[in-house]
Amino acid sequence: MIDTSPITQQLAFICELDRLKHVLRQTALIDGSRRENSAEHSWHIATMAVVLAEHAAEPFDLGRSLKLLLLHDVVEIDAGDTFCYDADGNRDKEARERRAAERLFGMLPQGQAAELRGLWEEFEAGDTPEARFAHAMDRLEPLLQNHANGGGTWRQHGITRAQVLARMAPLQTATPGLWPTLLALVDEACAKGDIVADAGAHASVSGARR
């Protein structure tokens, strides 16, 4: 007989979480030595939320935002990581991740399965202050990594300044106080050739700022 007590279900889910440490993201660590996995990425952005909470544009519950950040990538255990600039991969991403959420959160006792799946859906929808702040953290980490490690995925894929700024948009609204500093990092990366400087836009913005 299979033991399906709530505690056994919770411990089985917890053991399953270990597999997120094998899911590799495209982005490399700051020293460029290897690609980052989604578990350590999730730790980093949750810890960043603790450090940067004061810069949130609107009142929010940091504890809830931490839950969203800790859980946001769990579906990658089944669905894998989808590179943000990969148009093909992003077409069926939602369906793959929904199936993953069904199976993974479904390992938990019923009430908790619904609760944690709800937190994952809240992050995905991005419609609450907690989710908006969480999205900002999720976008900031690879920016800092690519900036530090010589361009990383920007350089590998010939990413343009317009693409980077579109990707960073959640930071402009959720943490506006950080925006000028982050824009300066993007401009530095453009100047080094780590990001492809879009002819018109970049020349005028960087001309105005220097």
Add this chain to the structure above:
Amino acid sequence: MIDTSPITQQLAFICELDRLKHVLRQTALIDGSRRENSAEHSWHIATMAVVLAEHAAEPFDLGRSLKLLLLHDVVEIDAGDTFCYDADGNRDKEARERRAAERLFGMLPQGQAAELRGLWEEFEAGDTPEARFAHAMDRLEPLLQNHANGGGTWRQHGITRAQVLARMAPLQTATPGLWPTLLALVDEACAKGDIVADAGAHASVSGARR
């Protein structure tokens, strides 16, 4: 001139955190393929806290406990990971970690440096409900990993049942509802020879339970 604006200090601290991903613990992942690093460990135990919060023996603030768990190993960036059963390494652990806390949290703006260092000290002291629950999570993860991966560090170092139970003590008080299940996992590991069964104690306990 060095830019010491609060935002620049916070971003420098956040980049420094990336180094925790290079600090290897003794314990291997559940599939035994490699050792775990302290960043992914921190993610795992924080997420475990979300899943297991209902089992806490006393009322506690989960959000605060998550902060303790996210920050508890940051000092290892300088001080390294000290294996829990290494008596020599544990003698100067406190001094090494205090120096690390001084330097690392000292990278932050003054008020925040004190706040985050205070959270680290709260975890170390283990005197609040939040810290007690956090300690329990920190002890539970390697138990589940060793149990799943064929004995791991227990087998490598000939660890006895009494040593494992002493290490697990925070779980007995902080999450008593989990205790019978965890004791059963320890007994299973003893039966497989993953843990050295202490003659008297183990025979009598397991005799009483089976």
